[in-house]
Amino acid sequence: MTMDMNVIVLSASKYDLKAEDGTALKGVSCTYLLTNTLAPVGSETALGYVPAKCSFSYESFEKFKQCPGVYRFVCDFAVSGGTGGKASIKPTDLEFIKGFGEEKATKTSK
Numbered sequence: 001m002t003m004d005m006n007v008i009v010l011s012a013s014k015y016d017l018k019a020e021d022g023t024a025l026k027g028v029s030c031t032y033l034l035t036n037t038l039a040p041v042g043s044e045t046a047l048g049y050v051p052a053k054c055s056f057s058y059e060s061f062e063k064f065k066q067c068p069g070v071y072r073f074v075c076d077f078a079v080s081g082g083t084g085g086k087a088s089i090k091p092t093d094l095e096f097i098k099g100f101g102e103e104k105a106t107k108t109s110k
Contacts, residue, residue: 003089006036006097009071010051012064016067026058030091036070054091064097 010031017025033049035041041048064071074093079085 002092003075003077005073005075007071007073007088008033008035008038008068009064009094010068012061012067014058015079016058017039027060028056028061028064030054030056030064032071032073036097049063056091056094060094063094063096065096069099070081070097098108 010033011029012031013029014026015025015029019025031051031053034052035049038049055103072095074095076090076092077087078089078090
């Protein structure tokens with residue numbers, strides 16, 4: 001099943017390295033919050049947001065326009081079989097919605 005959700009992306013970083021067995025590992029590491037606002041949240045035992053992390057394809061880096069920013073994630077939703085099956089959400093695509101503040105961060109080449 002596919003679902004969309006709006007999130008705040010905090011960071012996006014390309015990686016291109018080799019595993020110990022020589023296999024190429026390329027992609028984009030993304031840290032995000034499962035919210036599209038920064039309204040205060042909390043309970044008697046916890047306050048705030050816990051960042052989540054996922055990976056996208058290496059080519060998807062061009063879709064990241066500004067961080068932090070609000071993005072729409074297209075996700076695959078699955079529940080593993082067996083007793084006590086766990087739900088998992090895997091972002092597979094993204095779309096920039098809006099940035100924060102007046103200043104626009106720009107990508108720099110190194």
